[in-house]
Amino acid sequence: MARELLAGWGRTAPSSAEVTRPARPDAVVAALAGAPARGVIARGLGRSYGDAAQNAGGLVLSTLGLGGVAWADEAAGLVRAAGGASLDDVQRFLLPQGWALPVLPGTRHVTVGGAVAADVHGKNHGVDGSFARHVADLRLATPAGVAAVTPVGDPDLFWATAGGLGLTGVVLEATLRAAPVETAYVRVVSRRAADLDAVLAAMSAKDGRHRYAVAWLDALATGGATGRGVVSWGDTAGVADLPRRRQASPLATDHRRTVTLPRSAGAAALPGAAVTVVNRLRYCRAPATDVATVEALDRFLFPLDAVDGWNRLYGRAGFVQYQFVVPCTSADVVRVALERLRDAGCPPVLAVLKRLGAADPGPLSFPLPGWTLAVDFPAARAGLAGVLDGLDEMVAGAGGRVYLAKDARLRPELVGAMYPGLDRWRAVQRRVDPDGVLTSDLGRRLGLVPASAAGRPSSATAAPYPASTVGAG
Amino acid sequence: MNDAHGSPQTVLVFGATSDIARAVLARLAARRARTVVLAGRDPEGLQAVAEELRGAGVTAVETVAFEAADTNAHAALVDGVFARHGDIDLVLVAFGELGDQAALETDPAAAVRLVQVNYVAAVSVGLAVAAGLRAQGHGNLVALSSVAAERPRRSNFVYGSSKAGMDAFFRGLGDALRGSGARVVVVRPGFVRTRMTAGLPPAPFATTADAVADGVVRALETGAETVWVPPVLRWVMAVLRHLPGPVFRRLGDR
Numbered sequence: 001m002a003r004e005l006l007a008g009w010g011r012t013a014p015s016s017a018e019v020t021r022p023a024r025p026d027a028v029v030a031a032l033a034g035a036p037a038r039g040v041i042a043r044g045l046g047r048s049y050g051d052a053a054q055n056a057g058g059l060v061l062s063t064l065g066l067g068g069v070a071w072a073d074e075a076a077g078l079v080r081a082a083g084g085a086s087l088d089d090v091q092r093f094l095l096p097q098g099w100a101l102p103v104l105p106g107t108r109h110v111t112v113g114g115a116v117a118a119d120v121h122g123k124n125h126g127v128d129g130s131f132a133r134h135v136a137d138l139r140l141a142t143p144a145g146v147a148a149v150t151p152v153g154d155p156d157l158f159w160a161t162a163g164g165l166g167l168t169g170v171v172l173e174a175t176l177r178a179a180p181v182e183t184a185y186v187r188v189v190s191r192r193a194a195d196l197d198a199v200l201a202a203m204s205a206k207d208g209r210h211r212y213a214v215a216w217l218d219a220l221a222t223g224g225a226t227g228r229g230v231v232s233w234g235d236t237a238g239v240a241d242l243p244r245r246r247q248a249s250p251l252a253t254d255h256r257r258t259v260t261l262p263r264s265a266g267a268a269a270l271p272g273a274a275v276t277v278v279n280r281l282r283y284c285r286a287p288a289t290d291v292a293t294v295e296a297l298d299r300f301l302f303p304l305d306a307v308d309g310w311n312r313l314y315g316r317a318g319f320v321q322y323q324f325v326v327p328c329t330s331a332d333v334v335r336v337a338l339e340r341l342r343d344a345g346c347p348p349v350l351a352v353l354k355r356l357g358a359a360d361p362g363p364l365s366f367p368l369p370g371w372t373l374a375v376d377f378p379a380a381r382a383g384l385a386g387v388l389d390g391l392d393e394m395v396a397g398a399g400g401r402v403y404l405a406k407d408a409r410l411r412p413e414l415v416g417a418m419y420p421g422l423d424r425w426r427a428v429q430r431r432v433d434p435d436g437v438l439t440s441d442l443g444r445r446l447g448l449v450p451a452s453a454a455g456r457p458s459s460a461t462a463a464p465y466p467a468s469t470v471g472a473g
Numbered sequence: 474m475n476d477a478h479g480s481p482q483t484v485l486v487f488g489a490t491s492d493i494a495r496a497v498l499a500r501l502a503a504r505r506a507r508t509v510v511l512a513g514r515d516p517e518g519l520q521a522v523a524e525e526l527r528g529a530g531v532t533a534v535e536t537v538a539f540e541a542a543d544t545n546a547h548a549a550l551v552d553g554v555f556a557r558h559g560d561i562d563l564v565l566v567a568f569g570e571l572g573d574q575a576a577l578e579t580d581p582a583a584a585v586r587l588v589q590v591n592y593v594a595a596v597s598v599g600l601a602v603a604a605g606l607r608a609q610g611h612g613n614l615v616a617l618s619s620v621a622a623e624r625p626r627r628s629n630f631v632y633g634s635s636k637a638g639m640d641a642f643f644r645g646l647g648d649a650l651r652g653s654g655a656r657v658v659v660v661r662p663g664f665v666r667t668r669m670t671a672g673l674p675p676a677p678f679a680t681t682a683d684a685v686a687d688g689v690v691r692a693l694e695t696g697a698e699t700v701w702v703p704p705v706l707r708w709v710m711a712v713l714r715h716l717p718g719p720v721f722r723r724l725g726d727r
Contacts, residue, residue, distance in 0.1 A: 003610070005652050012477035015611035016654035038609070050477065056560070056654055057610035317696045320477050380695040385478040385504065408477035411505070441611070444560065445474035445482065451559065 006060060009311050010049040011318030012379045012408050015056030015441055019043075023065040025172045028141045031061050032170070032437060035143070039439035042170040044111030045086060048118065049321045050408030051441035052165050058439065061170060063113050069093040077178040078136060083113035083171035090176070095251050099178040100236075103131045104301050113171035118405035119163035119365040122301065123212040123234070126357035130367050132162030133360060134177045142169035142432040155361070160428035163365030165404060167438045167449055168429055183250035185237040186212065186300045188293050192286040196227020196335050200371070203231055203355055211235045212300070217351040218279045219338055219375065227338050229353065230286040237294055253298065260308040275349050317380035319349075320408055322388055325356055325372040326400035333398050334373050337391050341375065344387040348375035363421025366403045374406075385409065404442070412446045422448075474562060475613065479693025480504040481562030485554055486511055487539060487598055488568025490518035492667035493617060495525070496686035497565060502529035504690075510554050510561075512539035513568070533558075541568050541594035542586065551601035560609050563693075564602045566595060566616045566643075569636075571669050577631045584631050591635035596642050603646055606655035614650075615658045615689055616643040620701070622661065623710045627722065647698055658692045660685065661710075662702040678706055 007014035018036070022028045032040060038058030045064070046053060054060065063084035070093075072080040077099055081090050087101060088108040094100055105120035114120075116138065121130040128134075137150040140161060147169075151158045161168045189210070193199040199215050206213065212234035221228045239250045246252075304310055311319065326333040334353065341347055352374045356367045377384055392414050395402060401418035402410055416422050429438075429449065436450050443449040475481050482505050486494050489511035498509065509531050511519045519536040526534050535557070537550060555561060569591045577584040595616065606612040621633035622640035640659060647657030662685045664676035680702050688702040701707040713721060 003653070005654060010477065013475050013479075013611070014654060016652065017610055051474065055610075056474070057608055317694065318477070379477045382691070382694070385476075385480065385694070409480075412482075441474050445476065 004060075006043070006046070006054040007318070008048045008050045008053065008408065009046060010320055010379065010408055011311060011314070012320065013051055013441070015051070015054050017055045017058055017060040019060045019062055021062040021065045025066070025139075025141065025146070028061065028066070028170050028172060029146060031059065032141060032143050035059060035437045039437050041438065041440040041443075042083075042113060042117075042166045044084060044114035045109050047107055047110045047114065049406040051445060052118075052405055052407075053114070054441045055439060056441055056444075063111055063170065066172065072136075072175050077180065079176050079178050080173060081112045081176060082173055083111060085112050086110065087112065087115060092253065094178050095181070095184050095253055098180055098182070098251060100181045100184075100297070101176060102128045102134050102179045105131075106302060107305050108298070108302050109305065112174050112176070113166075116162060116171050116174060117164060117166040119360060119362055119367075120405075121356065121367050123214040123354060125367055126208055126213065126355055127211050129357060130162075130360050130365060132159070132362060132365065135162070136175040136177055138171055138175075139173040140169040141172050143435060143437040144432045146172070147432075156428045157432060159360065159362040159365070160425050162360060162362040163405075164362070164425065164429070165364065165442060165448070166440065167443050168432055169438065181236050181251075182239050183237045183242060183246075184253055184297045185242055185246070185250070185294050186234040186297050187237045187241050188232055188234045188295050188300060189290050190230055190232040190286060190293070191290050192228070192230045192283060192288060194228050195225055196229075196338070199227060199229050199231055199353065200331050200334075203353075206233055207355060209233075213355060215353040216282070217338070217353055217373075218283045219342065219348045219351040220276050220279050221283070222342065226342075227335055228283060229351075230283060232300075234295075234300055236297075241294055243294065253296075314378050315380075317378065319376055320379045320384070320388075321374060321376050321406050322348075322391070323366075323372060323374035323403040323406050324391070324395045324400055325366065325368050325370050325403075326395055326398045327368065327370040328355075330398035330400065331371050333394055333400065334371055336394065337373060337375075340387055340390065344383050346377055346381050346384045346387055348377055350374075350376040363425035364404060364419055366401065366405070368399075368401065370400065372403075374403075379408075404446070407442065407446070410446060415446050415448070474560065475611065475693075476505060478504075479613065479690075479696070481506055481613070481693075483508040483558055483561050484510070484563045484565065485558075485561045485602075486565045486567060487513070487541075488566070488617075489513045489522055489536075490515055491567045491569075491669070492682040493662070493665065493685050494565060494567040495522055496682040497567075497615075497689050498522070498526060499529060500686050500690050501563070502526055502531050506531055506563075508533040508558055510535045510537060510558065512537045512550070512554075514538070514540060539568075541590040541598075544589075544594055544597040547594070547597045548601045551598065551605060555605040555609075560612070561602075561605060562612055564606070564612065564614045565689075566598060566602075566614070568594070569617065569669075570632075571629070572632055574629050574631060587631060588635045588638075591632065592638035592642075595639040599639075599643060599646055603650060603655065607650065607653045609654075611654040613656050613658060613693060614643070614646070615660060615692075616640075617685075618643065618659050618661045620661050620663045620706055620710055624714050624721065644699075656696070656698075658689070658698060658700060660689055660692070660700045660702065661706065662688075663706050665702075678703055678709065
């Protein structure tokens with residue numbers, strides 16, 4: 001095994017680790033049993049933005065050798081996928097047969113294990129919830145052994161694993177509940193909204209009436225136009241909705257051309273003026289009143305997948321995606337966040353607003369009922385670190401939280417306030433990993449796992465967790 | 474661990490009582506630094522810095538006696554710090570002496586001592602730290618060099634030669650550590666108004682410890698490998714390095 005330098009999708013804070021790629025589940029069990037002092041973490045397709053799937057100085061277990069998708073029960077729509085299979089693999093299996101995964105995040109290039117570990121959500125969270133809600137069972141390799149984990153049989157472990165950032169074990173396999181679909185297309189209705197209030201009002205008015213809802217915001221707009229954007233709603237299309245030439249093969253996946261950026265594309269960061277122009281054009285091109293179109297599911301759900309390696313556009317220092325959620329009653333946090341970022345000279349390159357529905361029971365699962373804003377920045381933007389620290393305080397104060405699977409910079413002291421179930425999660429984590437084998441750079445940075453798993457001598461401290469990160473309630 | 478902005482949680486500083494080290498530590502404490510190990514020669518000075526840091530929110534401060542010239546003790550000292558504190562996210566090498574050029578020229582033994590502190594000890598500490606960072610698979614090493622490393626000047630060439638040696642060493646060490654997760658940042662300030670330079674006439678482009686500290690924090694954010702403070706010195710020195718000797722001498726000793 002050789003050491004490899006690994007980073008998240010945002011390419012910030014790389015670290016080196018031994019990387020192993022087991023081809024069979026028993027090799028995963030063996031790797032956990034023979035873990036080095038600095039522990040083990042699983043890594044799928046590396047789409048976590050921050051440091052969730054890296055483990056400096058320890059072992060990183062690539063799950064990409066564990067593939068395969070098959071029906072568990074075709075009549076019931078139960079599909080069995082290996083932890084290292086991608087959601088793209090699963091969709092390519094399901095769609096031609098008239099099925100689809102009910103929850104898909106912003107990229108199809110994540111593994112099933114990663115989707116569970118981040119408890120990912122899509123543009124349909126209000127209607128369909130997050131990924132784990134559609135998982136019937138997991139086969140989980142923990143340091144305590146391989147377990148079949150279901151929400152009924154062992155709810156504690158199941159929900160500690162959903163959103164548990166890989167720190168409760170390696171997902172070997174998952175049984176997922178698919179949903180029947182008539183087509184691989186979405187009926188989309190879009191229109192622009194002149195300011196943030198208009199965006200929020202439009203999304204609130206149609207809340208729950210469409211399966212998908214998302215708003216793209218022009219974060220560079222100022223004054224009365226602050227928070228203006230384009231709102232899109234979508235519903236799975238029926239055959240009759242399609243243009244006649246598509247009706248013959250309504251389930252054909254859209255094999256659009258993917259553009260691959262040259263490796264040198266990251267040499268210079270995105271020029272700010274270009275970003276401003278693109279944002280303005282995107283807003284002005286959108287229709288002023290509802291206009292209906294039919295779009296391929298892939299194009300609607302995964303617009304960024306069209307550019308392979310788009311993360312390199314941000315240059316050497318990489319980029320940060322900051323995503324928070326606040327309760328519906330605190331929508332003003334979204335406005336203040338946009339204003340503060342703009343006033344500090346850190347307007348996001350991309351800003352996406354969604355409304356989330358009911359939360360899953362997972363103590364570290366991100367979604368809460370409310371508004372979620374995701375914003376992208378070049379990591380080296382001067383002043384960004386301080387502004388984001390201020391936003392964290394505001395979000396935590398409003399009863400909100402940031403998305404840990406995307407985090408690369410949260411102040412550890414705030415994790416307990418944002419995730420009040422943290423201590424409950426830690427108790428379950430300790431149960432399946434008493435010796436502190438599972439750890440990651442994110443786990444160390446945020447103090448989620450005991451310090452001993454961070455390669456520290458167990459005699460170093462009496463208290464296993466940094467006092468400042470103990471959960472609030 | 475370092476975060477996406479290069480902000481460390483655990484810091485080890487050699488030469489911790491220097492004005493530049495204190496300015497850097499104040500900034501890191503305001504961000505994520507919660508554990509700091511202060512290594513230096515002056516126990517009372519270290520205690521004073523420790524108090525400053527506790528007041529700034531650092532929860533664990535350890536002071537360690539460090540004698541730069543005692544290179545035989547360095548490896549054990551560094552290993553001990555890594556063993557006691559686990560990951561060290563940032564190591565700052567900030568010790569050094571300026572010396573009195575005129576006195577050094579007539580006292581070879583004193584000149585050797587200065588070179589041992591500024592260069593030999595830096596090599597010794599640098600290699601011990603690099604081994605620790607390589608093993609843990611991440612971390613930043615920030616070394617305070619000087620513009621004096623760029624081209625020897627008549628007025629301080631003993632000091633300048635020692636900085637040239639340590640500067641070359643740390644740049645090479647940075648190359649050696651590529652791919653290991655560890656990274657080296659070489660900082661080249663111009664004339665810094667500090668206790669070390671008190672009483673000396675300031676050179677052109679004189680700067681402050683605060684400006685140097687800002688430059689260090691910025692380099693951690695951007696991933697820069699070399700930092701000039703003020704930044705214009707990069708271009709000034711690029712020109713000075715290529716000036717013919719007679720011209721440089723006339724400029725250099727004003």
